[in-house]
Amino acid sequence: MNRAWEPVIGIECHVELKTATKMFCGCRNEFGGEPNTKTCPVCLGMPGALPVPNAKAIEQIVRTGLAFGAEIPAFSKFDRKNYFYPDMPKDYQISQYDMPLTVGGIVKYWLEDGTMKQCRLTRIHLEEDTGKSTHAGSGDGRIAGSSYSLLDFNRAGVPLMECVSEPELHSARDAVAYLESLRRTLLALEVSDVKMEEGSLRCDANVSVRVAGTTELGTKSEIKNMNSFRSVERAIASEIARQIEVLDSGGRVVQETRGWDELHGVTHPMRSKEEAHDYRYFPDPDLVPLAIARNDVERWKEKLPTLPCERFERYTGEYGLSVNAAAQLIDNIPLARYFDEVVARSENPQQSSNFVLGELSRLANETGVAVGDSNVTVEHLAELVALVQSKRINSKIAKELLARMWEGGGSPNAIVEREGLAQTSDPSAVERFVDEVLAANAAVVADYKAGKTNVLGFLVGQVMKASRGKADPALANELVKKKLSS
Ligand SMILES: [Zn+2]
Structure with a gap:
């Protein structure tokens, strides 16, 4: 045996x-x-x-x-x-x-x-x-x-x-x-x-x-x-x-x-x-x-850097990041330091890691410029996280803003103010866009009422377009549906 x-x-x-x-x-x-x-x-x-x-x-x-x-x-x-x-x-x-x-x-x-x-x-x-x-x-x-x-x-x-x-x-x-x-x-x-x-x-x-x-x-x-x-x-x-x-x-x-x-x-x-x-x-x-x-010995001990396992426990425990996301950050020490500084300001680890590991890392790979050396400062990225978190802008605008920040656009708050990019969550404003779109697409509305409900996405897309991307997408979707079934 x-x-x-x-x-x-x-x-x-x-x-x-x-x-x-x-x-x-x-x-x-x-x-x-x-x-x-x-x-x-x-x-x-x-x-x-x-x-x-x-x-x-x-x-x-x-x-x-x-x-x-x-x-x-x-x-x-x-x-x-x-x-x-x-x-x-x-x-x-x-x-x-x-x-x-x-x-x-x-x-x-x-x-x-x-x-x-x-x-x-x-x-x-x-x-x-x-x-x-x-x-x-x-x-x-x-x-x-x-x-x-x-x-x-x-x-x-x-x-x-x-x-x-x-x-x-x-x-x-x-x-x-x-x-x-x-x-x-x-x-x-x-x-x-x-x-x-x-x-x-x-x-x-x-x-x-x-x-x-x-x-x-x-x-x-x-x-x-x-x-x-x-x-x-x-x-x-x-x-x-x-x-x-x-x-x-x-x-x-x-x-x-x-x-x-x-x-x-x-x-x-x-x-x-x-x-x-x-x-x-x-x-x-x-x-x-x-x-x-x-x-x-005491001096060296005080000056030890943040160690990979400390980061891992904080990222996957306190921050709730995936093992993979945590390892990606830890294996790029300058990026992990940048991320830590953004989180210290934004207090939103999940959204911060989405930007750092997503769009920012993509831009860094594309241009060969490290995230920490780019025009996007930790303060400005924390501002962007706050804009998304408070729903003042939607994710599409956030992505556009990030591209502009990468090019040296500066503070996202300033850009949003200057160009009126804040998301329209005001129902009456979004409703006006919905009415415009439904009036301009009578044939599509007829199709919907005849049972072709898959045109809903197209209509919502038209509303987003009419608002220049600023409408709150969830609200636009809800209002289009409501109008179509009335
Ligand atoms: Zn020798």
């Missing part, structure tokens, strides 16, 4: 920080460029060269920890992680072992249906990125001349944040939602550009399964080489299915590192536990321990 299995997933993310210079030297921290042009004796590991920590990178890690509610210990230190691999010229990497910059914290995330969930963080620590090796040629690399490797140290020494989650995610979908939330938060904090395609966000997933209802962790495998959120989801789902199949057929899961094969949609063994590295960590003697000043 097959048992019910519960997947258990933990995620390790490596994120390149967006700083002007590298972690321990003055070389530019920029993606790409001619190989080995952004290097110096420090990041090339020359004997005697001394590292100097990048204060901005430390600040970015601490701010990230604070955004997730992590504890910031008073002291932290750098350790050497030793391994022989050609992409690290020093043959060790400066990392953090037992005294990371941040401890604990919680990443909140949401699913497509709007459910909020959370996953605890173990730690966030700071290290330096490795160089990049490119293997070329046709041979296996063991015979001289049959193949070769190219090394580019431009990336060596770039500040790298490692963000480790607790094993608390239970599906491939949750793992991706967690990653989405992490990515959005890092973007809001402006600590990284988090581009998976450029390698500034890379992640590994630890996957195991256990009998549902039990608490002990099963044997895990670590999946690597996933280069998009979609491959993360597929790789985890495929690995969960593989482990369940192994266990259901009476086998045992082996602890190992597995690579994701995008083309065939399966994971394959890369190296087993027997080959697992012993990194022989020890404190880096070139770097003194870090004391993190409490007043700095």
